[in-house]
Amino acid sequence: MARRERSRLPAPERRRQIIEAATALVAERGFWGLSMQDVADACGLTVPGLLHHVGSKDGLLIAVLEHRDAEDHRAIGDPPPSDLRALCAALVRRNATQPEIVRLFAVLAAESLAPDHPAHDYFAARQQGVLDALTALAKPVSARPEALARQIIATMDGLQLQWLRAPAGTDLVAMWEAAAQMLFAGPTASAGRPARSR
Template identity: 70%
Template sequence: MYRRDRARLPAAERRRQIVEVTTHLIAERGFWGLSMQDVADGCGLTVPGLLHHVGSKDGLLLAVLDHRDEEDIRSVNEQAPASLRETCVALVRRNAAQPEIVRLFAVLEAESLTPDHPAHAYFNERQQRTVEMLAELAVDAQDPAALARQVVALMDGLQLQWLRYPETIDLVAEWELASAALFTP
């Protein structure tokens, strides 16, 4: 069925719209609760029109994840942090400003623990890259990889608490308190 009410957008802009709509829907429902019809409706497309841009539901998921990683890396790099501690503060501040994205990643990371999830390999590789990147910044640590894993665990745990109790938990303040102990020489 052809929809006359949909706006014609350049391919890059349409893809950005698809990623934004999908991001919102996954954060709200999880990947398994996501329907291609809901994404298509949110973008004013038909399902075949949506598939033209993303290929499949798995392709849609990976497009969302890749886009968010690119945005996060760009944002943190713009702040030019010089140390592990500064990098972590930049990440926590960025995450505090985008609860929907943090929720999206928390939901997907938990769902992807099962090997049959389409993002299982993505999150395994992302975890390894994150630990390696943070370990490279932990130049003064006795065991940089262990410190990097602890940083990730602390960030993830605090983010879950913040998402559950946003009205009473200040993510940045909680990070500053907890990281003071973590980074004490």
């Protein structure tokens, strides 16, 4: 039965199915609570059949994370908005449509603080990459671009946690827009325009 079902899907479609099933399970249970048997069952596969597509549990986790990043890049646009405030707004709007994925990243980001977590290096590199990208975009609008980039990341992450805790009564996009008014105001930053020289 499992063999017949497996033959119906081309390898890329099967891999996408596996990633989607694993994404939902990790968002619900965290990586340490993830069972390869549960992922296999969700896809109508045996565990060896599952491993044929992803290599290992660690490989599956990295595939889930990389798939999410690729999907976000496609949704936001290629190239993405070059205006810092517009990019942040696009990211928040995107995240507001996918609470399960945001929960997945929140859970894994916390778990991966442990040095032996398989996603530890991935999240460390991703955090630095995001910081570098936002810092570069902040240079035209802030005298302290790295500080602004760090404040944006902290604000976005904090608002998302509040939203995940109480999604029914929380408007993530509205909360971000209110925070952005403060982040992009003042003598060193403006709403997407270079700060005026004195």
